[in-house]
Amino acid sequence: MLMKLLNSVLKHIFFDDAWEDQPELGRAPNEYFRTFFTLLNSMIDGKEDASSNDPTKVLIGTAYGGRLVVRLPAGTLLFIHLKDKKLIRHKKRWSQVMYMYYLLGHRIMESHMSIEDKQLIAENTYILAIDGDSKFEPEAFLR
Template sequence: MQQLLDSIQKISQVTSAKICFESHIFLDGAVRENKMTEFALQLIGLLNDALHINDVLEGTKTWTPYGLKLSWRLPGPNKMIFCIHLKDSTKVKKKKRWSQIMYMSYILDFLSKQHVDRYGNQFDTNNFILTTDADVQFTPESVEALLDLMLRDTSVGAVCARTYPLGSGPVVWYQKFEYAVGHWFQKVFDFIDDVTSVFEKLTF
């Protein structure tokens, strides 16, 4: 999680009049019986050092149908909105697939219907979602390069990056091989298998 928070902090320092960033973290099993669990408290404990949130109590606390939402405005030139969505397992299903549904719905069912962003700019089709795991590190330069590609080529609907492990030594060597196999073979097979399943369901 520290890697992700460090990356978010770097993004919060980007100065741009044309790009509006928001950051959202979805955490499974973070609320139980209307109380934050140990996992949620551990995450909140990292915010001061990682994101320079001096007083976490200054954030907004909102109870939701899925659990609890905590939000802050991060210090920095773009005053980025930062939200932590604490999921209650008794109210919403676990795992990342359901989290994906939640943030897709946030864009399609909520933000897009507001018609304007927090800067007063009209919403258009140039809205993008960058998703990562908690242990992934990324830079503002890589995000800007990704946005540039998406804006220049409207035929591109999604991009899957290749993950590289950090560190050195035999374990990292093995991870590089394992990640390469997963990227070039497993993801391709999963895509073909999913498409085949769809066509089978459409066959009369």
């Protein structure tokens, strides 16, 4: 089990300010997330709309807004975190605190592993944080 965890890559995407007020719906995902979701659906399913009963996509309410869990075609899970600035601080450093806490604190410490295994997982956890307005070159990650 531990080797499977060490060899797996968890994928998390965090959207800051992902919610907006809409007259009919109240708080709802914003245009940026809806665009991302449409593109994700077209890449995964070959269609742009998503039915609400699709078992490969689950939206979960959280203390910070919401989390969409998507099972990709190969079985890998993609976690998309939607921060609501009305529920959690919205400056950049607070986002980084949230990422670190979620990935290192909550995900690892709440698991049913030995302390040694938790330490090993924590030491092998890598976070790549990029602002949406940044130009990212994959070669920079490989160096």
